[in-house]
Amino acid sequence: MTLAHQPSMWDVADEPEITHLDGRVVRHQLSGGAWVDHLPGWVEGSDAVLDVLLGDIGWRADRRQMYDREVAVPRLLRWYGGDEQLPHPLLTDARRSLNHHYGPELGEPFVSAGMCLYRDGRDSVAWHGDRIGRSRTEDTMVAIVSFGSPRPLLLRPVGGGESLRFPLGHGDLVVMGGSCQRTWEHCIPKTTKAVGPRVSVQFRPRGVA
Numbered sequence: 336m337t338l339a340h341q342p343s344m345w346d347v348a349d350e351p352e353i354t355h356l357d358g359r360v361v362r363h364q365l366s367g368g369a370w371v372d373h374l375p376g377w378v379e380g381s382d383a384v385l386d387v388l389l390g391d392i393g394w395r396a397d398r399r400q401m402y403d404r405e406v407a408v409p410r411l412l413r414w415y416g417g418d419e420q421l422p423h424p425l426l427t428d429a430r431r432s433l434n435h436h437y438g439p440e441l442g443e444p445f446v447s448a449g450m451c452l453y454r455d456g457r458d459s460v461a462w463h464g465d466r467i468g469r470s471r472t473e474d475t476m477v478a479i480v481s482f483g484s485p486r487p488l489l490l491r492p493v494g495g496g497e498s499l500r501f502p503l504g505h506g507d508l509v510v511m512g513g514s515c516q517r518t519w520e521h522c523i524p525k526t527t528k529a530v531g532p533r534v535s536v537q538f539r540p541r542g543v544a
Contacts, residue, residue, distance in 0.1 A: 349380065350380055350383070351378060351379065351380035351381060351383045351384050351423075351425045352378070352379050352380060352425070352428075353377065353378060353425065353428050353429055353432050354376070354377055354378070354379060356374065356377070356432065356433075356436045357436065359374055360372045360373070360374040360377075360436075360508070360510075361373050361374065363499070365490075365492075365499075365513075365515065365518075365519060366492060366518070367492070367514050367518035367519070368474070368513045368514040368518065369511070369512070369513045369514045369515035369518050369519050370511075370512050370513045370515065371490065371499070371501070371509060371510065371511055371512070371515065372508075372509065372510040372512065373501055373507075373508070373509050373510075374507070374508045374509075375506075375507045375508075376505065376506050376507060377480065377506055377507065377508035378425065378429065378480060378482075378505075378506030378508075379506060380506075381482050381505050381506030382482075382483075382505070384423045384425050384426070384482050385482040385483045385532075385534060387422055387423045388422060388423070388450070388452070388482060388534045388536075389452075389532060389534070390422075392413055392422045392450075393413050394411040394412070394413050394452055395411065395412055395413065396408070396411055396412075397412055409457065409458045409459050409460075409525075410451045410452060410453050410454070410458040410459070410460060411451070411452040411454065412449070412450065412451060412452075413449075413450040413452075414447065414448075414449045414450070415447060415448040415449075415450070416446075416447055417446035417447060417541065421448055426448065426480075426536060429480055429536075429538070430445055430448065430538055433445050433478050433510075433538055437476060437478070437510065437512075440476075440512075441475070441476050441512075441540065443540050443541070444540065445476075445478060445538035445539060445540055446538075446539065446540055446541045447538070447539050447541070447543075447544075448536055448537065448538055449536075449537040449539065449544070450534060450535065450536050450537070451534070451535045451537075452532060452533075452534050453486060453523065453532065453533045453534075453535070454532050455530060455531070455532070456525060456526035456527060456528055456529070456530045457525060458523075458525075459522070459523050459524055459525040460522055460523045461522055462491070462520045462521070462522045463520055463521070463522070464493070464515075464516040464517060464519065464520045464521070465477055465516045465539070465543060465544060466516055466517065467543075467544040468542045468543050468544050469540075469542045469543055470516045470517070470543045470544075471517070472517075474512070474513050474514050475512070475516060475539075475540055475543050476510055476511065476512040476539075476540070477510070477511045477512075477515075477516065477537055477538070477539050477543070478508065478509075478510045478537070478538040478539075479503070479508070479509050479510070479511075479535055479536065479537050479538075480506070480507070480508050480535075480536045480538075481503035481504055481505070481506070481507045481508075481509075481533060481534070481535055481536075482504075482505070482506065482533065482534045482536070483504060483505070483531060483532050483533035483534055484504055484530045484531035484532060484533050485502045485503060485504025485505070485507075485530075485533070486502070486503060486504065486523050486526070486530065486533050487500050487501065487502050487503070487523070487524065488500075488501045488502075488503050488509060488521055488522075488523060489501075489521060489522050489523075489524060490511075490515075490519050490520070490521045491519065491520060491521075492518065492519055492520075493517075493518055493519060493520055503533075503535070504533060516543075523535075
């Protein structure tokens with residue numbers, strides 16, 4: 336796969352590394368028992384990880400039924416189970432760090448790593464919540480680490496309402512917790528602006544998708 340991307344002017348670490356979470360990540364309390372944690376630049380030197388993720392790691396193009404026709408999913412997908420080796424050692428470090436920080440609150444570890452590749456501004460994901468599995472009825476967490484060109488993650492209450500906006504790109508972290516997957520929904524909208532590729536890595540507990 337060949338996708339040109341513009342390296343960050345600010346993320347200039349020689350080697351990719353995880354920074355601290357304690358005392359740095361900021362929690363935003365939402366309605367209905369939901370919350371979102373946000374930490375820009377959690378991963379330093381993130382472009383080195385992006386270079387690997389844009390390679391041949393088994394990206395697939397899915398299709399889905401929409402009304403009376405089948406359409407292409409507007410992004411590429413890759414999913415890693417807990418027993419699979421992740422494509423860059425920093426991602427294993429990231430999962431370990433998230434488990435150390437959030438494990439006492441979550442009560443279980445993050446296990447799987449789902450990945451989405453947004454190739455340009457035409458790729459997107461519509462409003463949704465991660466409600467397949469236990470997250471349909473139970474509070475849980477989904478941690479997202481972003482690599483590449485920033486794209487806005489929008490969140491709004493289920494049923495509509497004013498949305499919140501988190502620009503996510505070069506090494507940024509967002510964690511959706513509490514009832515967020517049931518009472519709120521999120522999306523990555525399309526854009527006509529010239530943007531490079533972005534990879535979203537979503538860590539989830541077992542049985543949540």
